[in-house]
Amino acid sequence: MAVDPSGQDLARLVEKDPGGPVVMLNLLRFAPDGRPSYEEYSRRAGRFLARYGAELLYAGDGEAPLVAEEGQDWDAVLLVRYPSREAFSRMVADPEYQEITGLRSGALTEAVLQPTTPWFTRGDGDG
Helix, strand or coil, rough: CCCCCCCHHHHHHHCCCCCCCCEEEEEEECCCCCCCHHHHHHHHHHHHHCCCCEEEEEECCCCCCCCCCEEECEEEEEEEEEEHHHHHHHHCCHHHCCEEEEHHHHHHHEECCCCCCCCCCCCCCCC
């Protein structure tokens, strides 16, 4: 299973850019003994988030799902806000960032990395 975006994935992300910030949903399934490696990746990744104007909005452990098919549970969930899709793409292509991605890749057996777009912007709708 893929756990890291490919060059084609990044090109498609930027190509479909509606403009504005993007909140990236991260669903993570750890390899046996993978959590310490991911925690080290997270510590090191913080400076790249700052460098590219991103912000960790939420990080937490997944618990038993209330509604889901078998196999749809996740070990951890993160929400990260980037100022733009381009900023995310530049961050993951950064050669210094690439030096730490092995920590993340080796820690995971499966991942979902899904960009989101807001339903409402401030002042629109009731949300």
